[in-house]
Amino acid sequence: MATESQDIETVTTNVATGQPDNKTRRYDRQLRLWAATGQNALESSRVLAIGATATATSVLKNLVLPGIGHFTVLDHRTVTPEDAGNNFFFEGQKSIGKRRADEAVRLLGELNDSVEGKADQANIEEVLSNNPEYLLQFNLVIAHNLDAVLLDKLAKFLWSDPSYPTLMVVRSAGFLAEFFIQFHEHTVIESHSEAMPSLRIDKPFPELYEHAMSLDLDNMDPMDHAHIPYVVILIRALEDWKKAHGGNPPKTYAEKQQFKKGIQAMKKKHDEENFDEAEAQAYRAWTETTVPSEISSLFQDPALSSLSPSSPPFFHLLSALHKFTLQPPHTLPLTSTLPDMRSDTKNYIHLQTLYKRRAEEEKKVFKSFISKDVQIDEELVDSFVKNAHAILVMRGKRWGEFDEDSAALANSLVISPRETATHLALSANSSQSLKSAAPPTAESLKAQVQSIVGSGVELPEEQLDAAVGEVARAPTSDLPNVAAFLGGMVAQEAIKMITKQYVPQKGYLVIDMIDMWTGPTGL
Amino acid sequence: MLASVNGNSSSSDWPGRYYHVDQVLDTPGPRTDPSFLAGDGVKDFLRNQCKILVIGAGGLGCEILANLALSGFKDIHVIDMDTIDISNLNRQFLFRPKDVGKPKAIVAAEFVMNRVPGVKVTPYYGKIQDKDEEYYMQFNLVICGLDSVEARRWINATLVNMVDPENPESLKPLIDGGTEGFKGQARVILPTITSCYECSLDMLNKQTAFPICTIANTPRLPEHCIEWASVLEWPRVFKDKKMDTDDPEHINWLYITALKRAKEFNIEGVTWSLTQGVVKNIIPAIASTNAIIAASCCNEAFKIATSSAAYLNNYFMLIGTEGVYSYTFEHEKRDDCPVCGGQTMDITISKDWTVDRLIEMLVERQDIQIKKPSLSTPTKQIYFQAPPQLEEATRPNLEKKVSELVPDGGEMTITATTLPFSLSLRVKYA
């Protein structure tokens, strides 16, 4: 007689196992968020950090752990006693006097063997003057509390060509901080939106309509009746309603209530939960399936009018999507994912098969609209069709543009006073440190803020006092907890930029760790 | 706070070590409370006197330990009952592949002590329930980075129970952090004064529970097939053999069994990873979210320990999927909170409800969630889960109507061995 453990063995050795390898096991908890596609993107990315500050090494830590391909730390300085006190990627006194880049790369490298790390002793000032092309080997450049003049030069260079690396600017002083992502264009297919695509209940495709109409609800076995999926119930209820209302769906509040009552009246027994579910989902019957405005507005994108074979695949797919929606029934391609609903196996799987088949057919039609001059990866097409209801095109701004735009600043000071005031206090801090070696005061920072926004612009006194006072208190402080917080935030946004999944932050994200808030400005 | 000669009294400190932190400790800011005594006194308290407990040495715990050490806390204790698994290494940055299988608390403590000179981290490899009030009384602050709801309820109730109005030292601020994927929260709990963990129990995401009849008869999703394999097939095939979700052979058996069932019903999507995710109830976790939430918690600990800035009142919520969205608000205390409220909770049920049905409700209701509850009135035992003799003696009551045992408006006490508090209910009949 077989023992229990042998039992497990016999079963498992007879079937090919799907057991993951060590790498998959290591990354399991993150693969559940961004899957293999996101992981591959991370693994082929190259990140540069300018300056091994506590904040910069915190950001790198959170990129090395999930497994980016390569990172370089560019820093020409040596570890000071001050550096050794607040950076987890220096070894206390042992690191004092050693090269910051070497120490940081050595200790960050320990976190993940599969990530390549490089220390570079060059001075960013010289790199920018003599060899800015050095920066082009990276996808992403991170600059924390970089000298304002150098930062300006760096940002302008990286902005000069849309194909140049993304720049993430990070600034902090004491409990206050902000970051900004400089990019020209960022497209997202897998936005992981919680928005649900349409099930086309109001515009059922022929096979779905026939299936719904073919069921004999009145003479059905009670058990089967309690297992009719809500999709079918709603199609039937809508059909009946339209017959009695001149072909129109329920429109007014009263009509919608009446429609819901009609669904309840279809019940044979009061405990048929599938009908309750249909009532809860009734909006799907009266909401017309159209192309969502966020998506149709993308069809006006300038990148579509200048489409060429060398355009990014995203825009070829967007163009095909536009053409698809010009055909009846003027919707996005059907998605094959059917949400779970009260039903039995047979009914649900049948319905799922109908949706899958139809989705395949519509995908074929969609593909016929893709320009024949381009080759697009099959998986990318699948993903695009599946996520068509939630795709995004983001256009960014140049670092520094906001501070040069007096009108935009004035406007933001009204809309988001605390965020904008804090941002300006940080701007004043970095420009003041250039002018004098003396530590800034609240007054000197305020004067500097006024000179940034222009003399005519009124400043929100309370919020500005709160911000400049804190900056003056700790103008050069890279607090460990603030560094760690920024390390998480900036790395997270970097991951979104690299994987092109989820939605990155636009404008400046301002952080106040006294009152513990975050908020955007300069959008 | 006692003043000492200076704030940098420890022998391991070097000039400039606290350059960054001292900027906020030497000067108040515009929003700092006037009671803040900038300078040596506050540094001495932080670095020489303050004793802090970290519960959990996992995703949040590793980050918390490193942040506290750099912030200047020097007497840190850490409790964790887990050992290191390979799937921890994508975020628990104090651990290396060679550490797999070792206790988290011990490895983390050693790492931090090696990296940050002069910091003492005292590990305890075990359960928080092993420790008594006297143990918890020695700390000034408690930071919690746990993934278990049960454990948080336990420590929350323990710290609330410990508060003695006569003794201000008995009030231990509890800072709690939690993450799930790109989302997370950090909060400050002042036991008995502000809303406690139990007060906000209904804010937890409800776990998807699949009805047993769906699993047994009408599966539609791959998850239903996996549940069938683990909940119904495993006990049928292996009888009393306990399923170990950390054993890859067991997961593999479940995967194959679920896959067979899925094929039979034409259901797609059963994978190894999904099987593991469903049976272990895996929550996605990444380094970046953990870093954000742990930093928020440590920032609060630092502010409370030093008074250098006002602490969070009392809840910070973060959603990082669409840009960065955060929301800071004051979560309100619940008067009928079984831990800190003192008021009896009113429930209205049908006259026909059996005790069994009531128990089902106690398990399921979002603001109660008491697994395996025992029920009694001031005069009689209604149902007890343990010991076995008492369970057997009270079992017949399960079928009885509550209304036969408790009068309208009568009170009932609910307890569970996992929770260090009892819930009093006033029952009314509809």
Ligand SMILES: [Zn+2]
């Ligand atoms: Zn409470």
